[in-house]
Amino acid sequence: xxxxxxxxxxxxxxxxxxxxxxxxxxxxxxxxxxxxxxxxxxxxxxxxxxxxxxxxxxxxxxxxxxxxxxxxxxxxxxxxxxxxxxxxxxxxxxxxxxxxxxxxxxxxxxxxxxxxxxxxxxxxxxxxxxxxxxxxxxxxxxxxxxxxxxxxxxxxxxxxxxxxxxxxxxxxxxxxxxxxxxxxxxxxxxxxxxxxxxxxxxxxxxxxxxxxxxxxxxxxxxxxxxxxxxxxxxxxxxxxxxxxxxxxxxxxxxxxxxxxxxxxxxxxxxxxxxxxxxxxxxxxxxxxxxxxxxxxxxxxxxxxxxxxxxxxxxxxxxxxxxxxxxxxxxxxxxxxxxxxxxxxxxxxxxxxxxxxxxxxxxxxxxxxxxxxxxxxxxxxxxxxxxxxxxxxxxxxxxxxxxxxxxxxxxxxxxxxxxxxxxxxxxxxxxxxxxxxxxxxxxxxxxxxxxxxxxxxxxxxxxxxxx
Numbered sequence: 001x002x003x004x005x006x007x008x009x010x011x012x013x014x015x016x017x018x019x020x021x022x023x024x025x026x027x028x029x030x031x032x033x034x035x036x037x038x039x040x041x042x043x044x045x046x047x048x049x050x051x052x053x054x055x056x057x058x059x060x061x062x063x064x065x066x067x068x069x070x071x072x073x074x075x076x077x078x079x080x081x082x083x084x085x086x087x088x089x090x091x092x093x094x095x096x097x098x099x100x101x102x103x104x105x106x107x108x109x110x111x112x113x114x115x116x117x118x119x120x121x122x123x124x125x126x127x128x129x130x131x132x133x134x135x136x137x138x139x140x141x142x143x144x145x146x147x148x149x150x151x152x153x154x155x156x157x158x159x160x161x162x163x164x165x166x167x168x169x170x171x172x173x174x175x176x177x178x179x180x181x182x183x184x185x186x187x188x189x190x191x192x193x194x195x196x197x198x199x200x201x202x203x204x205x206x207x208x209x210x211x212x213x214x215x216x217x218x219x220x221x222x223x224x225x226x227x228x229x230x231x232x233x234x235x236x237x238x239x240x241x242x243x244x245x246x247x248x249x250x251x252x253x254x255x256x257x258x259x260x261x262x263x264x265x266x267x268x269x270x271x272x273x274x275x276x277x278x279x280x281x282x283x284x285x286x287x288x289x290x291x292x293x294x295x296x297x298x299x300x301x302x303x304x305x306x307x308x309x310x311x312x313x314x315x316x317x318x319x320x321x322x323x324x325x326x327x328x329x330x331x332x333x334x335x336x337x338x339x340x341x342x343x344x345x346x347x348x349x350x351x352x353x354x355x356x357x358x359x360x361x362x363x364x365x366x367x368x369x370x371x372x373x374x375x376x377x378x379x380x381x382x383x384x385x386x387x388x389x390x391x392x393x394x395x396x397x398x399x400x401x402x403x404x405x406x407x408x409x410x411x412x413x414x415x416x417x418x419x420x421x422x423x424x425x426x427x428x429x430x431x432x433x434x435x436x437x438x439x440x441x442x443x444x445x446x447x448x449x450x451x452x453x454x455x456x457x458x459x460x461x462x463x464x465x466x
Contacts, residue, residue, distance in 0.1 A: 011438070011439065011440055015442075015443075016249075035084030035085055035221065035295050035296045036083065036084070036085040036086075036087060036219065036220045036221050036222075036295055037079055037085070037086055037087065037221065037222045037288075037291045037294075037295040038051070038087040038089065038215050038218060038220040038222070038223040038224070039076065039079050039086050039088055039089065039223075039224050039226075039288060039291065040089045040090075040091050040203075040207075040208060040211045040224070040225075040226070041072070041073070041076060041088060041089070041090060041091065041226075042072070042090075042091050042092065042202070043066070043070070043073060043090050043113070043115075044066075044070070044071075044072040044113040044115040045064065045066050045070075045072070045111055045113045045115035045116065046064045046065065046066065046088075046090045046111055047090060047111065048090045048092060048093045048111070048112075049089070049090070049091070049207075049210055049211075049214065050089070050090070050214075051087045051088070051089050051214060052064060052087070052088045052090075053085055053087055054076065054080070054085065054086045054087075055084060055085045060073075060076075064088070065139070065159055065160065067140070068080075070115070072115070072200075074279070074285065075224075075226055076088060076288070078285065078288040078289040078292065079224070079288040079291060079292035080292065081289060081292060081293075081308075081309050081310070082292040082295070082297075083291070083292035083293075083295050083296050084295075084296055086292070087215075087218055087220055089214065089215075091203040091207040091208065091210075091211060092201045092202075092203050092204070092207045093111055093112030093113050093200075093201060094112045094113055094114075094199035094200045094201035095112050095197055095198060095199040096108050096109045096110075096112045096113075096116055096197075096198060097109040097113075097114075097116030097117045097119060097195035097197050097198030098195055098196070098197055099193050099194065099195045099196060100193075101123060101169070101172070101193050102123070102152065102165075102167070102168065102169045102170045103170070104152075104165045104166065104167050105152040105163065105164070105165035105166075106163070106164050107121050107137075107161045107162075107163055107193075107195060108161060108162055108163075108195075109160065109161055109195055110157070110159070110160060110161060112198065112199070112200075113198055113200050114198050114199060114200050115139075115198065116195055116197075116198030117194070117195060117196055117198045118139055118194075119138065119139055119160055119161060119194070119195045120137075120138040120139075120141070120192040120193065120194050120195070121137055121138075121161070121172070121192055121193045121195070122135075122136045122138065122172045122191055122192035122193070123135050123136075123169050123172045123193075124136070124171060124172070125171060126148055129148075131150060132148050132149065132150050133149060133150070133169050133171070134146055134147070134148050135148075135149060135155060135169065136192075137158055137160050137161055138192065139160055144158065144159065144160055145158035145159070145160065149169070151166070151167065151168065152165050152167050152169050153166045153167075172191070172192050172193050205230070205232065205233050205236075208225070208227070208233055208236075208237075209233075209236065212236070212237065212240050216240075216244070220252060220295070221252060221253070221294070221295040222252060222253045222254070222255060222291040222292075222294045223241075223252060223253075223254050223255070223291065224254075224255045224287040224288050225237045225254065225255070225256040225287065226257075226284050226285055226287045226288055227256075227257075228257070228282070228284045231259075234256055234259040237254055237256055238254070238259070238261050238263065238266055240254070241253070241254035241263070241265045241266055242263060242265065249376060250377075251265075251372070251373030251374075251376045251377050252265070253265050253266070253267060253291075253294060253350070253366070253369065253370075253373070254267070255267045255287045255294065256269070256284075256287055257269045257270065257282075257283035257284040257286070258270055258283055258284075259351075260329070260351060260353075261330075261350075261351035262330065262351055262352060262354050263350070263351060263352055264350050264352045264359065264363045264369050265350070265369070266350060266351045266352075267290060267294065267349075267350050267351060267366065268330055268331055268332055268350070269283045269284075269286050269287050269290050269331075269332045270283055270326065270331040270332065270333065271283060271286070271314055271315070271331070271332070271333040271334045271346075272285070272314065272316070272334070273286065273308050273311035273313065273314055273315060273334050273343050274312055274313040274314070274315060275310050275312065276310055276311075276312045281311070282315065286334070289308065290332060293306065293345075294366060294370075297348075297366075297367070297370060299370060299371055299374055299418070299421075300422045300423055301367070302366070302367040302455035302457070303345045303348035303366065303367075304346075304347050304348045304455065304457050305344050306344055306345050306348075307342050307343065307344045308334060308343045308344060311334070311342075311343035312341065312343065313343065314334050314343055317336055318333070318335075323335070327346065327347055327349065328353070330349060330350065330351040330352060330353045330364065331349075332345070332346075332347075332349060332350075333345075333346040333347070334346065347457070348366045348367060349364050349365060349366060350363075350364060350366055352364045362454075365454070367452075367454065367455055368452055368454065371423060371424070371452040372452075375414075375448075379410075379411060379414060382410055382414060383407070383410065386406065386407075399437060399441055399442055399444070403444070404435050404436075404437070404444060407435060408433055408435050411433055411446070411448070412429040412433060415427050415432075415433075415448075415450065423452065423453060424450050424451055424452050424453060425451055425452075425453050426451050427451070431449075432448060432449040432450065433446070433448055434446070434447040435447075
């Protein structure tokens, strides 16, 4: 079903659900369930050019096969500090690690990348049947798979390696020493045959473009572009976000670094932080945290003053005048507070700086944008559900007064729930919703007046000394 914005008096060619948000002092709206961020990474292991939904460490271990503390998953760790779900996308892979485990028999990592070099294969005599051999696959010295076979051709691929070749297998010669396996099943690094030759590959513009193309068919709230110096790619990213928001009605926000997007759908991160372990989260890397935090923020939550967990300082401290100037430029910053040694978001704003009558300064606040975006996404979803339920019963939503009432009731119920939960205020269903048939009499023109609840960010005290 098509969506997007519309111009009054100009009929659309495609059937669909269209929205027009204007800044008539109160035009603000609501948010449903959030928390999903799309994130491209250049990791050292896993399926390439495919989105994998990660909601927990267990998900990561099962679906990717890496531990959360793996160095190549820094961006994922930062995003998961606030996001409920990360759509992880591995951009590219290098060469696959491999090793000869017996004469004419080879083990090859399932995926390219340097993590394959941490795979160890050990062949030992089976303790019950001496005519058979145990072929055990380890990653980071922990057992992942064990197969008992008599010939190489009986070996089956596991989640780490595939085997090729036929014939007899021979007991592994330890790399160094003869340290035994401990009671936990872990393998000393000195045992077995280690795969080698695995390499990583630096992503290209084409890899990131493929990521954006793949993301177009996924559902997410925010999407990050964690790249540093690449103006062409950043321009492509901004155009992608604008197209999704304005042409397809998919109200998402994009997060990048050091780029003046000048759009409410683009968050421009220009500050970085220092983690307690000494890791520097530069602005392009910080896009992962910002995207995760923005996705995870509810309709009644701003990121202003939200602390960056694990951060002990900012990479560049700014004075008051510098902060004011950079906020005016639409920059998303982090601030270090020496009083409690914390790092937090200075102000939850996007990159919009060119204000108009239809997009005033309220559109610069991400909390307001999240409210506006959600009414688009939520009501689109609910209208689709209404259409499907009517068709399932053998009818449609008629372009009549009856259909008008169906739609008005749906919107009224939704906005009433939103108001009850503190997302909007002063909603009057009698005066704030106007519905009429469009000029082609095959749909409805719906006008809404909604006042979102903003967040308290400034506190002024008058203190009288007596």
